[in-house]
Amino acid sequence: MTVALMWEAKAAEGRGGELLAWARAQDLAEAPLRRETFRAPGDRVLVITWWDAAYDAELPELPEPAGELAKRSVHRWRFESLGD
Template identity: 50%
Template sequence: MTLAAMWEARAADGRGAELHAWARESALPAVRGAAGLERVELFTAPGERVLLIALWTGEPQPVPEPPAGLLARPAHRWTFTRTDAG
């Protein structure tokens, strides 16, 4: 069974580039080192948002918390189960 874990965060005003840099330099290496990881991707979106999607063969590992003051609100997290692959 493959699980997709999504992590989405909105940066505090004017700190989108810092949040993206933190995700690239801290969150990605932390997730990449975890057992059961199949794939991980990092995205940006309008509104100073950063999205990390990781595919897991086992229990998803959590994304570390960004530094205080970097976020406009707490990060959102969702886990999905793959039901069909094409």
């Protein structure tokens, strides 16, 4: 089964570039099958990782950004691939 973990954060005012660089620099304890990083208006950063694992498996996730880098707590979602 393929599981996708989504991590989304909104940067503090004027710190979108810093948040993006921080997210890209984060290493995970294990390497996912795939990892993509996105940005959106409003200084939002999204990271999606794909894993060959059961839906409820314990998987490494990106942490909360340190300090005042983010405007709010990180949002996290987990999805199961249904294939195409």
